[in-house]
Amino acid sequence: MPELLPHPLTGQPFASPVPPGTGWPDDPAVAGTPVAHDADDVRRLAARATLDELDARVSVCSACPRLVAWREDVAHTKRASFADQPYWGRPIAGWGDPEAAILVVGLAPAANGGNRTGRIFTGDRSGDWLFAAMHRVGLAAQTTSEHAGDGQALIDARMVATVRCAPPDNRPTTEERNTCSPWIEREVTLLAPSVRVVLALGGYGWDATLRSFKAAGYDVPRPKPKFGHGAETTIADDVTLIGCFHPSQQNTFTGRLTEEMTDTVLRRAMVLAQSGA
DSSP states (O other): OOOOEEOTTTOSEEOOSOOTTSOOTTOOOOTTOOOOOSHHHHHHHHTTOOHHHHHHHHTTOOOOHHHHHHHHHHHHHOOGGGTTSOOOOSOOOOEEOTTOSEEEEESOOOTTTHHHHSSTTOSSHHHHHHHHHHHHHTSBSSSOOOSTTSSOOBSSEEEEESSSSOOGGGOOOHHHHHHHHHHHHHHHHHHTTTOOEEEEEHHHHHHHHHHHHHHTTOOOOSSOOOOOTTOEEEETTTEEEEEEOOOOHHHHTTTSSOHHHHHHHHHHHHHHHHHTO
């Protein structure tokens, strides 16, 4: 384990080389941003937060000790191919249009992707696949997203992770998922007036979307609809949930998810969003 220094906001041991408020591109936090130390804090700080406040509070959350230790250890030790780069090493806020019609829901940041770059789906193979597809259909300004501040922009779309910290083996525990859930629930509440389509990446994103809309007070179908690539269901009468296989290398390298399949669901999302779902 690296030698840990006091976190500039919490005073707790902190290993990331990029403390909050030190000039990282698009860092939403400042020295006065309140920090969640446990599940109760997350619920309290998420409630009634504006979107800007939510992004800032998410980005300094320290409520899950295992995830804090993992993300910061990765940020210190680094993958060899990124040894010369600083790592974000903090939770990842949602990103994109604050009045998006299309919301993309994933699982969690990658240890050497979003946990390194500070932006969801940025700097890893899954992101390469997803941004290329979104660019092809007109939802992203560039074909790639390599780092925060690289000029990439989402067009009428926003991305969020269900769990905001990179988890070991990409597997957050149920407790960690539940602790983190008020963040996405509040984000759904804030975005719901404009969102007409949710694209869920994998079964985890599918389930999280249904849970989050229900927690936010919206009607969701019962029994729970089954996830599948291209599967559709309606939430609250005017939001369509579409399933998409996660663009992981396991899916894209094996051909389980192809470019054509990805483009098809994205184009479907655009049609529904433009028609008001």
